[in-house]
Each structure stands twice: as C-alpha cells, then as structure tokens.
Amino acid sequence: MSFDASEYGRYVAEVYDETYAHLAPDAAVERLAALADGGPVCEFGVGTGRLALPLVARGLTVAGIEGSPEMVAGLRAKPGGDAVEMAVGDFAQTRMPGEFALVVLAFNTIFALPDQAAQVACFRNAAAHLRPGGRFVVEAWVPDPGAFRAGGALRPVRVAEDAVLLEVALLHPAEQRMTTTKVRFSNAGVRLLPANHRYAWPAELDLMAELAGMRREHRWEDWTGRPFTDDSRDHVSVYRRPERP
Ligand SMILES: C[S@@+](CC[C@H](N)C(=O)[O-])C[C@H]1O[C@@H](n2cnc3c(N)ncnc32)[C@H](O)[C@@H]1O
Structure with missing residues (x-):
C-alpha cells in the first residue's frame, strides 16, 4: 500500500492548534519528563510541538521526526521552536542521529501508519533510537x-x-x-x-514491542497514571529496552 506521511498535515496543519487548544498537555508533559529522567527525548510525529515545546521549556533536549513540512513550519514559528532538532520523514523508517532516554508516540499517532508491518517497523525504529534502559511511550485509544x-x-x-x-x-x-x-x-x-487509522488492541502493541526487543513496563488509562481497566477507552503504555541485550 502506498503511504504518504505528509498527508495528514496537508489537511490539518493550518487549524491543528486551534482545533486541539482545549487539550491541556500538562499531565502528559509531567509524566514524560519523569520518564525521561533528564535524558534526551525524541518525539515521533512531533507535530506543532504541543508536547515537545513544554518539554524544552523544562530544560530537556528534544528532537522530533515529522512527516509534514506544514506541521514543522508551525512548530518552527513558535517561541523555542528552533530548539527542537527536526528530521522530516516517516517515523517508521527515519533515523534521528543520537541515543535517547525516551521516544514518544502520543495522541493515537501509531494508528496513522497504514498497516501492521509499518507499525512493527515503527516499534523497531523506536527501539533503535533508545539507549539501553530507555523507554518508548505510546498513547492510543482502545478500539471500540x-x-x-x-x-x-x-x-x-x-x-x-x-x-x-x-x-x-x-x-x-x-x-x-x-x-x-x-x-x-x-x-x-x-x-x-x-x-x-490502522487500529490495534493494546495486546497487539505489546507483541510489536516484544518483536522489537522491548518489554512493557507500565500501562495506565491516562497520563495521570490512573489504572487501566475493563472500562478504559485509552491507554498510555511504556515499553523499555533492556539494560543489557
Ligand atoms: C495527531 S498529530 C500529533 C502531534 C503531536 N504529537 C501532538 O501530540 O500534538 C500526528 C502527527 O504525526 C504526523 N505523522 C503522521 N504519520 C506520520 C509518519 N508516518 N511519519 C512522520 N510523521 C507522521 C502528522 O503529520 C502529525 O503532525
């Protein structure tokens, strides 16, 4: 299947910020900063910097991979936008130089990939960006x-x-x-x-992590750490690369 990582932004970039202005990023930023533990962060699908810029403001080094030049332009136009090292490309394939403490894939963006093979490739790419003991965080809805x-x-x-x-x-x-x-x-x-969206249940994402050599460390219902239950409609899952191979 042909896939164009820039397509979403072409339609949405102009109104992205005003459309999602009601989503306060505070709990996510707090949680991500704790998981990064002072180390460098790489966000896949960084968009206009809704999460990346508050992380930079907290003193973290943040890089981003983004498929849409329009979304990148939106990020660059904001205060602090120049501080985020950017690569334009598909986050299932693109390699940002460096080793990261934390790779972030938030706001259901794993489902933007077109099929299971691309999602497995994305998990492998996330693992390749992590230093030993580093974490990959995925936020997504539970299919309903x-x-x-x-x-x-x-x-x-x-x-x-x-x-x-x-x-x-x-x-x-x-x-x-x-x-x-x-x-x-x-x-x-x-x-x-x-x-x-190519959707997947949490258990399938866990298996993708295993295929990429990572293990699930946490699963919460949201960024505040509420327990994940039968009724949860979203999840925040944290996968970890082992300290030693
Ligand atoms: C829902 S937005 C989330 C943006 C940001 N992470 C946030 O939380 O506000 C998804 C972003 O991922 C980008 N994107 C989608 N698929 C992509 C891919 N395969 N490679 C790179 N970027 C992609 C879109 O252009 C968009 O900026």
Missing part, C-alpha cells in the same frame, strides 16, 4: 467496534460555544482500519479534517 452501527459512527468530540467538532467514521474490521473525517464547524466556516 461496539460504538459502530452498520459499520458507521458519528461522535461529538467537542461541543463549545465557538466551535463544534464531530467525527464521522467508517469501520473496516477485516483490515482493522477506520476511515474518519472530523468536521469542524465554527463562525469561520466548515473544515474537513480527514485521518485514516
């Missing part, structure tokens, strides 16, 4: 096929006085894929924000 009727779902993501964000989704269970377009209504007009 029960939310779909006749293969489709319509979900309000955010309803506010100034904007409404809806997600329209089609499920393709045979390939574990979900086609979505978020629709943002505001006084400025209507914007369509398409994103396709």
Whole structure:
C-alpha cells in the first residue's frame, strides 16, 4: 500500500492548534519528563510541538521526526521552536542521529501508519533510537467496534460555544482500519479534517514491542497514571529496552 506521511498535515496543519487548544498537555508533559529522567527525548510525529515545546521549556533536549513540512513550519514559528532538532520523514523508517532516554508516540499517532508491518517497523525504529534502559511511550485509544452501527459512527468530540467538532467514521474490521473525517464547524466556516487509522488492541502493541526487543513496563488509562481497566477507552503504555541485550 502506498503511504504518504505528509498527508495528514496537508489537511490539518493550518487549524491543528486551534482545533486541539482545549487539550491541556500538562499531565502528559509531567509524566514524560519523569520518564525521561533528564535524558534526551525524541518525539515521533512531533507535530506543532504541543508536547515537545513544554518539554524544552523544562530544560530537556528534544528532537522530533515529522512527516509534514506544514506541521514543522508551525512548530518552527513558535517561541523555542528552533530548539527542537527536526528530521522530516516517516517515523517508521527515519533515523534521528543520537541515543535517547525516551521516544514518544502520543495522541493515537501509531494508528496513522497504514498497516501492521509499518507499525512493527515503527516499534523497531523506536527501539533503535533508545539507549539501553530507555523507554518508548505510546498513547492510543482502545478500539471500540461496539460504538459502530452498520459499520458507521458519528461522535461529538467537542461541543463549545465557538466551535463544534464531530467525527464521522467508517469501520473496516477485516483490515482493522477506520476511515474518519472530523468536521469542524465554527463562525469561520466548515473544515474537513480527514485521518485514516490502522487500529490495534493494546495486546497487539505489546507483541510489536516484544518483536522489537522491548518489554512493557507500565500501562495506565491516562497520563495521570490512573489504572487501566475493563472500562478504559485509552491507554498510555511504556515499553523499555533492556539494560543489557
Ligand atoms: C495527531 S498529530 C500529533 C502531534 C503531536 N504529537 C501532538 O501530540 O500534538 C500526528 C502527527 O504525526 C504526523 N505523522 C503522521 N504519520 C506520520 C509518519 N508516518 N511519519 C512522520 N510523521 C507522521 C502528522 O503529520 C502529525 O503532525
């Protein structure tokens, strides 16, 4: 399957920050700083720096791999944006020079890869960036096929006085894929924000980590460390490269 790592940003970069301005990054940044323990961080799919820039502000060295030149331009335009060393490319393949204490793949972005093979390659690439004992953190939703009727779902993501964000989704269970377009209504007009996902349950991600030579250290429901339970709809999973091979 042909895959273009720059596609998401082409549609979304211009409105990314205002669309997700309601998501406070504080708990994620706090958790990531603790997991990095002062060491260098590499974020895959760093976007416009929602997490990377607060980490830089905390004194951490942060690098990023990003597929979209438009998202990179958004990051560079912000205060501190120049401090993030950037590589433009697909994070399943691209190698950022250096050894990192922490590799981050947040906000469901593992599912942006088109198939299982690309996701396994991404886990291997994350492991290749880690120093011994380093950690790979993945934040993702838990697939919920029960939310779909006749293969489709319509979900309000955010309803506010100034904007409404809806997600329209089609499920393709045979390939574990979900086609979505978020629709943002505001006084400025209507914007369509398409994103396709190859989804995976947490256990499949654990197996990808094992294939890449890493072991799961933690799984929480969110960045604050709430326990992951039967009812959890999201997870933050931490994988660790062994100290010794
Ligand atoms: C949902 S955004 C998350 C951005 C940022 N991590 C955050 O938490 O706000 C996903 C980002 O990953 C980038 N991306 C998606 N697939 C990619 C790939 N295969 N390689 C590199 N970047 C990719 C997109 O361009 C986008 O900037």
